Amino acid sequence: MxxxxxxxxxxxxxxxxxxxxxxxxxxxxxxxxxxxxxxxxxxxxxxxxxxxxxxxxxxxxxTAAVSEELKGPRSNAPPQALEGFLRKTGLTQDQLEDRDGVYFAVIDKPGRAxxxxxxxxxxxxxxxxxxxxxxxxxxxxxxxxxxxxxxxxxxxxxxxxxxxxxxxxxxxxxxxxxxxxxxxxxxxxxxxxxxxxxxxxxxCHVIVDHEERQAIVRDGAAKAAADAGLTLVEDEGLVIENAGLTEWPVPLLGRFDEAFLEVPPEVIQLTARVNQKYFVVNGADGKLANGFVCTANIDAKDGGAEIVAGNRKVLAARLSDARFFWEQDQKKTLAQHAEKLANITFHEKLGTVADKVERVAKLAEWLASEGIVPNCDPALARQAAELAKADLVTEMVGEFPELQGLMGGYYARAEGLPDAVADAIRDHYKPVGQGDDVPTAPVTVAVALADKLDTLGAFWAADEKPTGSKDPFALRRATISIESLIIQNGLRFGLLPILDMATQAGGTAITNASKVRVRRAMDAAKAEGLGVMAVTGGNAVGLKPFGQYSMAFDTRAHDLLDFFADRLKVQQREAGVRHDLIDAVFALGGEDDLVRLLARVKALQAFMATEDGTNLLAGYKRAANILKQAGEVSGIAATTPPTDADAALLAALDAAEPAASAAVAEERFTDSMAALASLRAPIDAFFDGVMVNDPDEAVRAYRLGLLARFTGAVHGVADFSKIEG
Missing domain, CATH: 3.30.70 (Alpha-Beta Plaits)
Known part of the structure; x- marks a missing residue:
């Protein structure tokens, strides 16, 4: 070898x-x-x-010698077929094997060096x-x-x-x-x-193992910081990048002017990281210090002093730019910055970012005033939503798009706006996908929820839904974020009416955006002296008080709710929640309160893990199959139960149905499962003791009605037909 x-x-x-x-x-x-x-x-x-x-x-x-076997034509096949097979294999007819009237070629291939x-x-x-x-x-x-x-x-x-x-x-x-x-x-x-x-x-000063170089960068940067009484801000991505830029990495500590620390620390870190590939460090107080660690690619004779000096100058120039942006942006209020949002297209079908901001502001205020987001001041929610996107047009975010939201929070605080507003502007993009921090401050929750709901409703109305692996507008992520906000904050509301509102608002946005395009075309035509027809304008959709919406919701809202159900399964999979149980609860219809739905699902999952749950599911499926074969069942005939087994199941249903129904109404889902569990023994005894398809038509009808009532009682808690097993 x-x-x-x-x-x-x-x-x-x-x-x-x-x-x-x-x-x-x-x-x-x-x-x-x-x-x-x-x-x-x-x-x-x-x-x-x-x-x-x-x-x-x-x-x-x-390589080992191999023998390859190829099946050819039948021995009585036309000569042309045999000739073609011989050309393919490079053999002669006498080298073929005739096996039951079929030619086979066995080709020995010698090994190769x-x-x-x-x-x-x-x-x-x-x-x-x-x-x-x-x-x-x-x-x-x-x-x-x-x-x-x-x-x-x-x-x-x-x-x-x-x-x-x-x-x-x-x-x-x-x-x-x-x-x-x-x-x-x-x-x-x-x-x-x-x-x-x-x-x-x-x-020859080349460490070829990239993992060894990464360890040198990681440990060397931490040591350089520690030797100066500082703590390295860990950044594994930067470790890998510096190791990929050097063949002989040498981490070196440098200092920059303390005056730059007046700039927000995230700006300094991003400037150092993105532009220069430097690590930043914290002082003993845990705050950002005026230090950085660069990674040289040589073992300098002066210990790296000249390298550090050169890098300090470059970083100073970058930080000067950042400080300039910071100072320039603060010369205007966020409200003044927000005026420029009318010049930024959100989507060609949906108008400008300013249009989106107005929709989000209305929705955030409504979520607060209706108590959907408890303890939230509607005025603060509206103010935060109106300013949440303003930093998109600032110099700083133009340079570092990663800081959107964060810089708005800093500018709001510097402007003297309420902390709740500043925090909401800073965090309204959160959570950004699975595992991110979920906001809990009421104003932040209202703005974050409104922003994501509007995005989903607008793109759903524009028929820009995700397809396959394509999701250019990150709508799957937005959906999971909404579900996280609802679940983590225990928000109690029906999702379908709000999705309907969002899709309706999106539809109005599409209409208004279309009218704007028509007006622009008219203006252009007039400028060229052409005649045009007048087009009237339209106002954005208004928001009705919660509870005043008809249950006849737009089909887009129902489609969007189905999308939420799919995303909920993905989100809950990591928590160990079975997707079929989510289907079993969603299938009941009318259950769009996610907090209540998950409480119901978790109680169902605990029940299905027990022997009673397993056996009840088996009994349910047997009953459902019998009823499917029997066709339409009118109900239990008003006769005396034919046998004790019939009577026992009837008595159990009389007790379990109201108990389960009351428990579901009061959201005591564990108790509702306990009520269902009481049916396990009677249904088992029923199937063991009677023949459902009795020759007597009246008895058969009675028992089919009994089974229909049994499946109906189970469906009051969950649709067991959706449960696997």
Missing amino acids: TDFLLELRSEEIPARMQAAARAELEKLFRAQLSAAGLEAGDLTIWSTPRRLALIAKGLPEA TAEVLAEAIPAIVRAFAWPKSMRWGKASASSESLRWVRPLSGIVAIFGEELVPCEVGGIASGFATRGHRFHCPGEITIGSVSDYAEKLRA
Whole structure:
């Protein structure tokens, strides 16, 4: 068994592409070997900014000989069929085997030297490599058939054992030579085998193992901060990126002017992280300190003093820009900034961001005034909603879109607006997907809920629903966020009426946006002296008091409620809630209070985990099958129960039905399950003791009616037909 080394050396590979490149190299290598009948086994894949390396240990010296059997035509088939089969196999007729009148070809394929397989695989891997972005270079780039790579490919090392695997791709021939660190050891290094590859590169200031470099960055940055009495703000993404930018990482601590700390800490961290790839640090008080950690790619003779000084100047320039944005933005109030939202299109079918803000403000105020979000001041909810998107047009958010909402909160506080308003502006985008913090402050909840409900209703009205894996407007995420807000805050309301309101408002927005487009076309036509027809305007939909909506809701609202049900299953799966039980409760109809629904589902799940629940489900399914075969059942005939088993089930139903119904009405769902459990023994005894399809028509009708009443009692709690098992 022999080890194999492959190194593909190039100009700098972007750090963000290296993880995917390692996975691609492994996938292609395994595929090439598998096609040749070789098992790759465990592979080691490394990357640096200038190379991808693969080590395969324990490869055989040659592939095994194989025998391939092909079925041919029948022996009495036309001569043309036989001739075609012989051409395909390269055999003669006397080499075929006749088995019961059918020709078979047995082709023995000798094994191949593994080195030969590898020599063919390497060019195939390089040419098939999928990069997010790639390029051609040199004179050959004039042809579209020339080699493509992420950056110009400059060298290939391919060694099997201690022997070179000769190959060539794009004019680059394989060899034993690679190169060390660009500055510390720029000359060629001769690699003898897999065993000395990593250590020879280390001696030349290249740590080829990306995970080792990550550990150096992670631990070195923390130590540099700790040595100065500071604490590193951990950022694993930045660790990986810095390791992908360096072959010999050296973390260094620097300082910036304390005056910059007047800028919000998130701005400083984002400036350092995004623009310069620096870590930030906290002081002993837990607040952001005027320090940063950069990662050099050389072992500087002066200990990195010049490197730190240069990075300090660059960071100072970036922070000066950030401070300028911070100061300029505060020269206007958020309300003044918000005036510009009328110039930003939210969606071509739905008007501007200003239009959306007005809809959200109305809805947030209504959610508060109707008590749907308890203890929420309607005026504050409206004010926060009107200003929530204002920071989108600020200089700071223009530079750092990631800070939208957060900067609005800072500007609101600096302006002297109420804390509840500032907090709502800051957090109204939350929760952003599963696992994010869920707001609990009433004003924030009202604005966050209104914003997401409006987005869903508007896009549903515009028929821009998610399809398959496509969800360009993140509507699935918005739905899960709404459900989290409702469940975490225990908000009690029927979801369907509010979804109907949202879709109606979206429909009105579409109409108004269309009219705006028509007016613009009219104005353009008038400017050219053309005659046009007048078009009247329309107002945004008003919001009725809660409870004044008809139950005849728009079909879009029902469709949206079904979408909520699907997302609820996804959201609750992590909590261990069974999707079929959610279906069983939703199927009853009229249950769109998510808090009550989940309480019901959890009680049902606990019940189904018991022996009573399992047996009752079996009894229900048996009863449902009998009733399905019997067709329409009118009810229990007014006669004396034919047997004691009939009488026992009737008595149990007389007791269980009202008890279960009362418990459901009072939201005592555990008690409702207990009432159902009392039916388990009578239904078992019923099936054991009687024949439902009795020859006597009156007895049969009585028992079918009894079963219909039994399934009806069960349906009062949940639709057991939806439960699996």
